[in-house]
Amino acid sequence: MYPFFRLLTTIRKAKKAPSLPAHAVSENSFRCMPWDLDLFMEMNNGRVLTLYDLGRFTLSIQTGLAKVLKDNSWGLVVAGSTTRYRKRVRMFDAVTMYTQVVAMDERWIYIIQSMWVKGEPTSSILLRTAITEKGKMIDTERVRKAMGQKGWDPQPEGWVKAWIDSEDSRPWPPLEKTVTD
Secondary structure (H helix, E strand, C coil), X not given: CCCHHHHHXXXXXXHHCCCCCCCCCEEEEEECCHHHECCCCEECHHHHHHHHHXXXXXXXXXXXXXXXXXXXXXXXXXXXXXXXXXXXXXXXXXXXXXXXXXXXXXXXXXXXXXXXXXXXXXXXXXXXXEXXXXXXXXXHHHHHHHHCCCCCCCCCCHHHHHHHHHHHCCCCCCCCCCCCC
């Protein structure tokens, strides 16, 4: 079930939090609850992805992107991601999540997020996202202008650039079935 209560709490907290510049790191804190667990008594990987959604909501509210999206009837979509899980999140663990835009190009906004328990990273995700208008992607320059961030243009570097390059070589559409000999 979708965590509607957490969604409402996240939005309320983000609206009360100080505004952030577009390049800043936003922070969310929450506790792993019994309904977040899988059969192995750790946070379900699907729930991890859902909670990362809430972190992006916080970032968009604090940076003013949410207002720009609403004012222009724009949408925010995820077009790709890679997730790394490294430590289990157990019931009642206090979790801190960090979210930041790390790069942009003409079409895509790249966001990195991580979850931490007791000062140790548990997972991280890199996302390729886009802003849409009437179901079609719009240029990131248009988004920057709408946000008043004309000079801000973080370019992909390092492993983020390598991931982008590897995604560009990934076949699409995917194979219907894989045959091995």
